Amino acid sequence: MKKEWDTIEVLRHERHDWMNKLQLIKGNLSLNKVDRAKEIIEEIIMEARQDAKLSNLRLPQFASTLLTCNWESHHFQLEYEVMDSQIFHRLDDQLLTDWTEQLFETLDSSIEPYQENHLSVTIEPQEKGIGFFFDFSGIIKDKNRLESFLDQKPGNMMKIISDGVVEGELTIEVFMETL
Amino acid sequence: MKKEWDTIEVLRHERHDWMNKLQLIKGNLSLNKVDRAKEIIEEIIMEARQDAKLSNLRLPQFASTLLTCNWESHHFQLEYEVMDSQIFHRLDDQLLTDWTEQLFETLDSSIEPYQENHLSVTIEPQEKGIGFFFDFSGIIKDKNRLESFLDQKPGNMMKIISDGVVEGELTIEVFMETL
Numbered sequence: 001m002k003k004e005w006d007t008i009e010v011l012r013h014e015r016h017d018w019m020n021k022l023q024l025i026k027g028n029l030s031l032n033k034v035d036r037a038k039e040i041i042e043e044i045i046m047e048a049r050q051d052a053k054l055s056n057l058r059l060p061q062f063a064s065t066l067l068t069c070n071w072e073s074h075h076f077q078l079e080y081e082v083m084d085s086q087i088f089h090r091l092d093d094q095l096l097t098d099w100t101e102q103l104f105e106t107l108d109s110s111i112e113p114y115q116e117n118h119l120s121v122t123i124e125p126q127e128k129g130i131g132f133f134f135d136f137s138g139i140i141k142d143k144n145r146l147e148s149f150l151d152q153k154p155g156n157m158m159k160i161i162s163d164g165v166v167e168g169e170l171t172i173e174v175f176m177e178t179l
Numbered sequence: 180m181k182k183e184w185d186t187i188e189v190l191r192h193e194r195h196d197w198m199n200k201l202q203l204i205k206g207n208l209s210l211n212k213v214d215r216a217k218e219i220i221e222e223i224i225m226e227a228r229q230d231a232k233l234s235n236l237r238l239p240q241f242a243s244t245l246l247t248c249n250w251e252s253h254h255f256q257l258e259y260e261v262m263d264s265q266i267f268h269r270l271d272d273q274l275l276t277d278w279t280e281q282l283f284e285t286l287d288s289s290i291e292p293y294q295e296n297h298l299s300v301t302i303e304p305q306e307k308g309i310g311f312f313f314d315f316s317g318i319i320k321d322k323n324r325l326e327s328f329l330d331q332k333p334g335n336m337m338k339i340i341s342d343g344v345v346e347g348e349l350t351i352e353v354f355m356e357t358l
Contacts (some may be wrong), residue, residue: 005186006239006243007184007189007243007246008234008239008242008246010186010190010193011193011230011246012231012234014189015230016192018227018356019224019227019314020249022220022223022224025204025220026217027222028218029213029216029220030217034208034213037208038208038209041201041204041205041208044201045198045201047196048194048198051190052191055187055191056202060187062186063187064185067186067187068186108343
């Protein structure tokens with residue numbers, strides 16, 4: 001199920017993404033929109049900082065899953081934000097990753113493909129663990145499937161604090177205890 | 180000996196390299212040197228094209244070795260160029276990679292660290308195989324070690340066509356037959 005990324009493939013996708021960003025800067029410069037080009041550069045730097053923060057969470061499998069998600073043919077676009085924190089937790093990376101991949105799979109089979117489907121993940125380190133907030137907006141076609149996935153208990157160290165599915169909107173709040 | 184790169188590490192290095200490039204563009208824009216910024220973008224695009232051509236040679240291990248080489252703590256900087264070609268060969272990727280890694284190792288132990296050491300690799304697909312031209316310039320401190328490495332036959336499908344070590348300069352021409 002899970003694609004194992006090799007170095008060449010990772011670099012190929014990454015190169016493709018960066019070329020797109022560079023073309024955007026180049027395009028604005030050739031239209032003499034220097035200020036817009038500068039803004040785009042700042043946006044790219046902010047995004048890269050999120051990637052760096054995600055990579056520094058000491059959750060290598062979970063971070064890989066998020067970092068490569070938009071290269072896989074999912075029916076949604078992923079974005080993420082990692083809140084600043086000085087606290088470092090050791091979590092069950094495998095459990096978190098397995099659950100997240102199951103969520104992605106369930107989403108793929110519950111939403112309408114080729115629509116404006118967005119999944120936003122906010123990661124918030126707290127005192128006794130890390131909170132994960134999943135916000136989906138888009139076209140949900142199988143609410144029941146999502147609900148039955150959410151009815152399953154993820155595991156001992158991981159709890160679904162709250163969840164809600166309404167038309168076109170899904171929110172899940174997950175808390176994962178430190179090991 | 181060989182470091183196995185994982186996704187997180189590959190992306191970390193790649194992000195670092197791209198951030199440096201972006202800072203260069205940003206720096207020039209903030210000095211109002213828009214033309215220089217455009218030139219830098221063109222140079223980056225050319226480099227990325229070389230990476231793409233290298234990745235398309237169907238030599239995944241060899242390409243990975245070259246693409247990640249500057250992230251390892253070698254005593255030289257690597258650059259490469261892949262000549263345009265419509266010919267695609269199936270080569271012994273493992274043999275080529277093993278030999279190239281041995282060359283890198285031999286170089287590391289034969290040259291003066293912290294100097295301006297550069298290794299340039301030109302890859303030229305030909306009718307019956309691919310030619311590889313290795314050009315080193317820098318400070319060689321152990322000519323004998325390099326020569327004894329070059330005296331070894333790489334393998335049946337791979338031949339050292341010519342080589343030469345003179346002060347501060349090493350050139351090796353290798354030809355690899357199609358399988």
